Amino acid sequence: MSRWQPNARERLEQAAMELYGERGFEQTTVAAIAERAGLTERTFFRHYADKREVLFSGSVALQDLFTGALAGAPDTAAPIDAMAAALDTVGEFFRDRRPYALRRQAVVTSNPNLRERELIKLASLSAALAAALHDRGVREPAASLVAEAGIAVFKIAFERWLDDPDERELTYFVRESLVELRAATAAG
Amino acid sequence: MSRWQPNARERLEQAAMELYGERGFEQTTVAAIAERAGLTERTFFRHYADKREVLFSGSVALQDLFTGALAGAPDTAAPIDAMAAALDTVGEFFRDRRPYALRRQAVVTSNPNLRERELIKLASLSAALAAALHDRGVREPAASLVAEAGIAVFKIAFERWLDDPDERELTYFVRESLVELRAATAAG
Numbered sequence: 001m002s003r004w005q006p007n008a009r010e011r012l013e014q015a016a017m018e019l020y021g022e023r024g025f026e027q028t029t030v031a032a033i034a035e036r037a038g039l040t041e042r043t044f045f046r047h048y049a050d051k052r053e054v055l056f057s058g059s060v061a062l063q064d065l066f067t068g069a070l071a072g073a074p075d076t077a078a079p080i081d082a083m084a085a086a087l088d089t090v091g092e093f094f095r096d097r098r099p100y101a102l103r104r105q106a107v108v109t110s111n112p113n114l115r116e117r118e119l120i121k122l123a124s125l126s127a128a129l130a131a132a133l134h135d136r137g138v139r140e141p142a143a144s145l146v147a148e149a150g151i152a153v154f155k156i157a158f159e160r161w162l163d164d165p166d167e168r169e170l171t172y173f174v175r176e177s178l179v180e181l182r183a184a185t186a187a188g
Numbered sequence: 189m190s191r192w193q194p195n196a197r198e199r200l201e202q203a204a205m206e207l208y209g210e211r212g213f214e215q216t217t218v219a220a221i222a223e224r225a226g227l228t229e230r231t232f233f234r235h236y237a238d239k240r241e242v243l244f245s246g247s248v249a250l251q252d253l254f255t256g257a258l259a260g261a262p263d264t265a266a267p268i269d270a271m272a273a274a275l276d277t278v279g280e281f282f283r284d285r286r287p288y289a290l291r292r293q294a295v296v297t298s299n300p301n302l303r304e305r306e307l308i309k310l311a312s313l314s315a316a317l318a319a320a321l322h323d324r325g326v327r328e329p330a331a332s333l334v335a336e337a338g339i340a341v342f343k344i345a346f347e348r349w350l351d352d353p354d355e356r357e358l359t360y361f362v363r364e365s366l367v368e369l370r371a372a373t374a375a376g
Binding site: 079 | 329330348
């Protein structure tokens with residue numbers, strides 16, 4: 001069937017994001033998403049488990065990219081330098097995705113259940129980063145601390161990126177936040 | 189009525205923790221908690237909104253203690269030093285609470301909804317710490333980054349404290365994690 005439905009997944013995502021913005025997440029049904037996309041509900045459920053997954057399916061790709069970049073840093077790189085390289089890679093990934101990220105953020109922040117889901121995804125990502133640092137030979141508690149620091153930098157930089165009226169790139173903000181974190185922990 | 193029910197809140201908490209340990213959180217009803225405590229359901233609901241709140245009512249006290257300690261650090265203290273002082277205060281708070289914390293952790297980690305609630309409470313705590321740092325004149329993104337660093341140190345130290353066969357104090361582990369975080373971010 002799928003050759004008759006080119007880009008079904010993308011069309012469903014586009015339709016879902018439009019409807020979440022127009023009607024709100026709670027008020028949008030899978031039936032309405034499928035109809036807007038010109039597809040069937042059955043096709044929707046071949047691509048997504050539920051309407052929430054449309055917003056969170058990208059987190060697997062983000063986690064793979066982030067942990068892969070950590071693993072790919074030079075063996076000689078200190079943990080924080082491997083994390084800095086991985087944050088740069090993640091920043092590049094979002095280069096052309098600001099419009100989508102803004103729309104997604106508006107949906108997620110307007111719904112407590114979606115905000116909780118976002119926290120859970122970040123906690124999973126942090127655990128995956130700590131595991132990738134273990135694989136690099138970093139021991140505890142340093143691995144978990146550097147993983148949490150990386151998540152903090154990513155989260156805070158991401159918010160600043162979306163709020164920036166000058167639309168500077170995410171990479172600018174992850175570097176800014178990492179420099180600020182290092183300065184703050186070095187001071188005193 | 190309350191003069192006939194001395195320590196009702198403590199008796200309810202004790203009964204709840206016993207039952208959560210014996211039967212599991214899901215299988216425990218408010219009626220069973222009240223019965224075990226020798227009190228009525230009505231008395232339970234005067235003290236707790238639901239059976240989940242028994243596990244999380246302490247988070248308000250923790251947040252007040254943590255933010256108060258940050259606010260009370262000398263004006264001249266660097267943000268990270270104010271955070272270090274606050275973490276010491278929090279460590280002291282848990283000095284005699286390891287048995288309770290171990291029982292609570294066993295309940296929370298065994299239930300996905302409770303683990304999510306714990307993440308939400310930590311996110312709220314982080315926001316409160318960032319606000320306390322703003323009040324100290326710390327700007328963004330440093331305030332949010334130091335708040336997240338403090339939460340990371342607290343969370344990781346807390347887990348290490350509960351896992352420690354030598355039963356060293358929480359203060360030992362918060363200092364250890366803070367030193368490790370500072371060393372990791374200074375390196376490279």
